[in-house]
Amino acid sequence: MHRSLALIFLFSILLLSAVNLRAQVDELSEVTGLPIPLGTSAIYGQVTFRGRKSTDREPVVFVTLMMGGTQIDRRQTLKNGYYFFLTKAQDSATLLFEVDGAEVGRVILSAGISNRLRQDVTFDWKALERENRTTTGVISAKYNYPRAAKTEKIFEKAMAAVKDDKNDDAIKLFEELLAADPKDFFAWTMLGTIQFAEKNNAKAEEALKKAIALKPDFPLALINLGKLEMSRGDLAAAVNVLTTAVESEPDSAEANHMLGEALLQAKKGSLAVGFLNKALELAPIEKAEIHLRLAALYNGAGLKDRAVAEYKMFLKKVKDHPEKKRIEKYIKENSPK
Structure with missing residues (x-):
């Protein structure tokens, strides 16, 4: 009896794991329209624009994957705004986003346990329109x-x-x-x-x-x-x-x-x-993302007070950045006591 219950419990765990993995695979395959094999490593996400109306022009968006300062891959987003790279994320890998030929932001990635990483980003449409015009x-x-x-x-x-x-x-x-x-x-x-x-x-x-x-x-x-x-x-x-x-x-x-x-x-x-x-x-x-580049430069040069200043200016402009907690931790640890 105990052995039967144990087998049922184990089967349930395996079934749930399979369902979760299938959901992940189905999501990536669904958004890309490609039959991506089970277990394929991937970095993917969706680029959206806050404040953009359906009657506004369609922006041309490219996403570049950088590792160690070297471009690994560059792709145009799909019609639904999704991008994907079939590779596993590494710590400090960077996603660079371009809209209509202009760089508008970067996101530094953190490698997790999973071989798949989803990184969605949202940009302010009105701000980008001002940038394009001026x-x-x-x-x-x-x-x-x-x-x-x-x-x-x-x-x-x-x-x-x-x-x-x-x-x-x-x-x-x-x-x-x-x-x-x-x-x-x-x-x-x-x-x-x-x-x-x-x-x-x-x-x-x-x-x-x-x-x-x-x-x-x-x-x-x-x-x-x-x-x-x-x-x-x-x-x-x-x-x-x-x-x-x-x-x-x-x-x-x-x-x-x-x-x-x-x-x-x-x-x-x-x-x-x-x-x-x-x-x-x-x-x-x-x-605003330039503040992050300057902060990294100053940190590497041992000028942590300047790095803190750049990080503070960045968070004033970008209040919901994915790396906000890590940045706040750096500010706290390196600010004058």
Whole structure:
């Protein structure tokens, strides 16, 4: 009798465990639409926008997985806002989020017991719209390119394909457009940006450099070429092209941010600080995550009082960050007694 009860109890535990694991697998498979095998390691989550209406434009969102300062993978979110990487999270791995070509935040991951980690993020839509209009330099009128009616129609179709996550279609449409008008620097920029997203780095570099040859001061092309150079570890080239981006558009928070980041990765922290602080000055809320980078820099240099100050400024701006408890613990342990 006791043996039968024990077997029933054990079977119940195994059944419940199987149900829980199945629910986890079903969730990931359901949100991605892919038959992901049982037990596959994954980092995934959903990107949402607080305050965005259904009638607002659809943003183009990319998520990059960084480990040890190196880009591991970069993906565009699915139509439902989900992203995923089929790998196990490691301590201090970082997720970098970009919206419409501009970095808007980073999250530092903590490895847990499970081989799957879900990390949802929410951004303020109105704040991002202000950032796009005033600081990135992407939509400035001086960078408009006049198109004929035929190529304008192709351009609109290509942009719609990008927003629908149909990058193959978008590439073909931009190539069609450029065959008709090879001087369209904005189309070259978009083609290069999409190729970069698809990890076709050689084609991305070629397209972005053609855009820059046609419009040497176009910040979006310069910034994205700088990101490409950073992704493959050519920090000297990244610093060079991002310096040109800042010179072209001094009031671009994104250009200042990326130049500061490239200098940080090149271990030139003293030079990086000025550009990172300029990005914060231009976009204090949208670029709040820079405080975390500065805090890490100061902590590594033994300047814990400055790290505490950066962490405090960050928590004033971002009150519900996933790492809030860890940050508060650091502040408490390193503040003057």
